[in-house]
Amino acid sequence: MKQTIDRRGFVKRIGLGAAALAIPNCLRAADAPAGDKPNIVFILADDLGWSDVGCYGHPFHETPNIDRLAAGGMRFTDAYAACSVCSPTRASIMTGKYPATLGLTDWIPGLRNSARFKLLMPDFIKRLPLEEITIAEMLKAAGYVTGAVGKWHLGPKGFWPENQGFDVNIGGNHTGTPAGGYFLPNRMTLKNMKKGDYLTDRLSIEGAKFIEANKDRPFFLYQSYHSVHTPIQAKKAYVEKYKGKKSPDGGRYHPTYAGMIQSLDEGVGRILDQLDKLKLTRNTLVFFMSDNGGLNSVTAVLPLRAGKGHIYEGGIREPMIVRYPKAIKAGATCAEPVSSVDFLPTIMDIAGVKLSHKIDGLSFASLLKGQKKTLGRKAIYWHHPHYSPQGGRPASAIRCGAYKLIKLYEGDKIELYNLKDDISEKTDLVEKEPKRTAEMKKMLDAWLKEVKAKFPKPNPNYKQRTGKKKRAAKEQPATKVKKGSEDGDFDVLTSAGVDKSELGYAVRTGDMGVALKKLDKPLGAQAVFKVKLKSLMKGSSLGIYRNGFLAFGDGVDDASLIKCGLYLGGQRKYVIAEGALGARQVIKPMTGDPLGEFSLTVTADLKRQTVTMICGEQKLTLKLSGKLKSVTHAGYSGMRTTTAFSKLNITGK
Numbered sequence: 001m002k003q004t005i006d007r008r009g010f011v012k013r014i015g016l017g018a019a020a021l022a023i024p025n026c027l028r029a030a031d032a033p034a035g036d037k038p039n040i041v042f043i044l045a046d047d048l049g050w051s052d053v054g055c056y057g058h059p060f061h062e063t064p065n066i067d068r069l070a071a072g073g074m075r076f077t078d079a080y081a082a083c084s085v086c087s088p089t090r091a092s093i094m095t096g097k098y099p100a101t102l103g104l105t106d107w108i109p110g111l112r113n114s115a116r117f118k119l120l121m122p123d124f125i126k127r128l129p130l131e132e133i134t135i136a137e138m139l140k141a142a143g144y145v146t147g148a149v150g151k152w153h154l155g156p157k158g159f160w161p162e163n164q165g166f167d168v169n170i171g172g173n174h175t176g177t178p179a180g181g182y183f184l185p186n187r188m189t190l191k192n193m194k195k196g197d198y199l200t201d202r203l204s205i206e207g208a209k210f211i212e213a214n215k216d217r218p219f220f221l222y223q224s225y226h227s228v229h230t231p232i233q234a235k236k237a238y239v240e241k242y243k244g245k246k247s248p249d250g251g252r253y254h255p256t257y258a259g260m261i262q263s264l265d266e267g268v269g270r271i272l273d274q275l276d277k278l279k280l281t282r283n284t285l286v287f288f289m290s291d292n293g294g295l296n297s298v299t300a301v302l303p304l305r306a307g308k309g310h311i312y313e314g315g316i317r318e319p320m321i322v323r324y325p326k327a328i329k330a331g332a333t334c335a336e337p338v339s340s341v342d343f344l345p346t347i348m349d350i351a352g353v354k355l356s357h358k359i360d361g362l363s364f365a366s367l368l369k370g371q372k373k374t375l376g377r378k379a380i381y382w383h384h385p386h387y388s389p390q391g392g393r394p395a396s397a398i399r400c401g402a403y404k405l406i407k408l409y410e411g412d413k414i415e416l417y418n419l420k421d422d423i424s425e426k427t428d429l430v431e432k433e434p435k436r437t438a439e440m441k442k443m444l445d446a447w448l449k450e451v452k453a454k455f456p457k458p459n460p461n462y463k464q465r466t467g468k469k470k471r472a473a474k475e476q477p478a479t480k481v482k483k484g485s486e487d488g489d490f491d492v493l494t495s496a497g498v499d500k501s502e503l504g505y506a507v508r509t510g511d512m513g514v515a516l517k518k519l520d521k522p523l524g525a526q527a528v529f530k531v532k533l534k535s536l537m538k539g540s541s542l543g544i545y546r547n548g549f550l551a552f553g554d555g556v557d558d559a560s561l562i563k564c565g566l567y568l569g570g571q572r573k574y575v576i577a578e579g580a581l582g583a584r585q586v587i588k589p590m591t592g593d594p595l596g597e598f599s600l601t602v603t604a605d606l607k608r609q610t611v612t613m614i615c616g617e618q619k620l621t622l623k624l625s626g627k628l629k630s631v632t633h634a635g636y637s638g639m640r641t642t643t644a645f646s647k648l649n650i651t652g653k
């Protein structure tokens with residue numbers, strides 16, 4: 001064992017020795033005059049969505065300090081995390097390598113394989129290997145003092161910041177959430193925790209202290225906030241403030257989440273103020289980024305599709321800002337796609353530290369300095385062969401220019417989107433652009449082979465869950481459901497079971513559950529549905545799934561159905577979706593009582609290929625993809641919930 005450690009140390013020294021030698025004039029930065037080397041502050045938020053901050057268009061959250069950072073530097077519109085979950089992106093930042101190259105492809109420890117998953121997930125390494133050369137190790141060898149403050153989440157003890165090139169580690173350990181919550185004292189390894197202190201504030205104070213202590217020599221601060229990861233906890237006064245704040249656009253936003261974002265923003269402000277106070281602003285390179293997309297139970301990340309845990313843009317596109325007054329023009333924006341693998345080479349480029357080992361990322365210093373508009377890179381890649389707790393499925397993806405191709409391993413499905421015209425990934429272009437699809441798929445496959453990617457395999461133990469056997473939703477219905485199954489009224493029950501309710505039916509659903517009847521006669525021109533629905537889930541916690549949809553189509557599988565209805569849990573919105581929820585869809589925010597009764601009138605016009613839903617004063621219309629030729633089945637759908645529906649009133653021809 002000792003020999004292994006020695007070998008690791010040796011391998012590491014070789015890499016670093018070469019890097020250190022490559023510094024101009026063989027000078028160690030510590031010996032260079034102060035101010036020669038830029039200081040580097042990397043601020044990483046956790047689970048913050050692309051559109052969660054003011055300068056990315058959020059109408060409700062307040063982020064004056066992050067906006068101030070953007071106003072003083074360059075804001076990237078197409079910056080990506082290398083993964084839609086925590087640990088892999090963090091590893092990519094530290095090393096400049098893709099998670100698939102490292103073999104660290106999921107959050108640590110990840111979900112276990114289970115009979116509920118169609119595919120068996122491959123194993124992955126649950127630590128950042130010590131052999132890997134981190135930003136901190138390279139900068140330390142170049143004479144920087146290095147400090148990590150906050151979340152680490154890259155392996156067990158022995159693989160913490162102090163083992164990966166950081167002189168100082170404040171609070172970084174194996175966990176992905178702040179153990180024990182945001183109010184101190186918690187179970188983190190922080191010293192002198194004062195009762196009632198808020199973790200985000202404490203980490204900001206620690207970061208500011210580190211800057212002050214090292215103001216006379218080049219420093220690298222990795223300021224890694226737990227915010228805004230679960231548990232969703234904010235300071236009481238902030239929760240009250242946002243509870244009382246009027247929504248400027250009628251949307252419903254989560255007051256506690258908004259409060260967490262305010263504290264995160266104040267932390268950024270404290271760091272920036274410290275740099276100003278010590279007159280370090282001009283010579284300090286400040287990065288701001290999040291490790292993956294926003295969690296959809298608390299934020300919608302509109303207009304992007306899906307959120308954390310998903311390979312769609314909502315899961316991987318991030319707010320990203322770089323400020324360096326010495327070289328970056330204030331108030332600039334950049335639309336060139338960049339990835340979290342690019343930070344290491346960019347930092348080394350600007351710090352004048354030459355890279356002597358192979359990585360995946362590219363320096364985007366030329367974009368920052370305004371010397372170039374593009375990097376001339378062929379593609380950016382993702383490989384996440386795992387299920388996520390948020391409902392994401394094993395997938396890989398490639399982005400080339402405006403186009404993104406996604407490979408979903410369940411059912412071996414390929415999707416292609418033009419992000420320039422279709423940022424919400426609504427229109428799959430696979431059939432329209434076969435040549436581009438084939439080319440991009442070939443590139444993705446070649447990359448997967450090159451990085452020796454591991455793939456999911458069919459799960460021989462897979463058991464499709466049905467609603468009858470298992471009640472997926474934990475919460476009890478608010479209204480007593482009269483027992484006496486109504487299952488016999490339906491021709492198709494997938495992951496669903498039906499009881500009686502005061503409205504008519506009470507439909508219990510697992511993942512994407514549907515209860516459908518076959519129509520006596522298919523409708524080929526027009527179908528009009530009238531239905532009432534009401535959630536039967538009680539309680540106010542955010543984890544409650546509360547939703548209900550009218551479902552109809554010319555088939556009974558998820559992809560063949562149109563769903564029209566409401567989300568009434570964390571996010572409250574109307575939706576019409578064609579195919580799987582989150583696929584082609586239109587949504588509008590809703591207000592009002594989520595436990596109330598809703599009357600929907602839905603009209604499917606098969607000639608025009610449109611579906612219109614009217615609910616109260618709201619009207620939504622979705623233009624279909626042109627594939628719905630007739631309506632043969634209709635019924636109800638839900639996701640891990642219980643919803644009361646009236647019997648369907650269907651007219652049409």
Ligand SMILES: [Ca+2]
Pocket residue numbers: 046047085086229291292
């Ligand atoms: Ca995260």
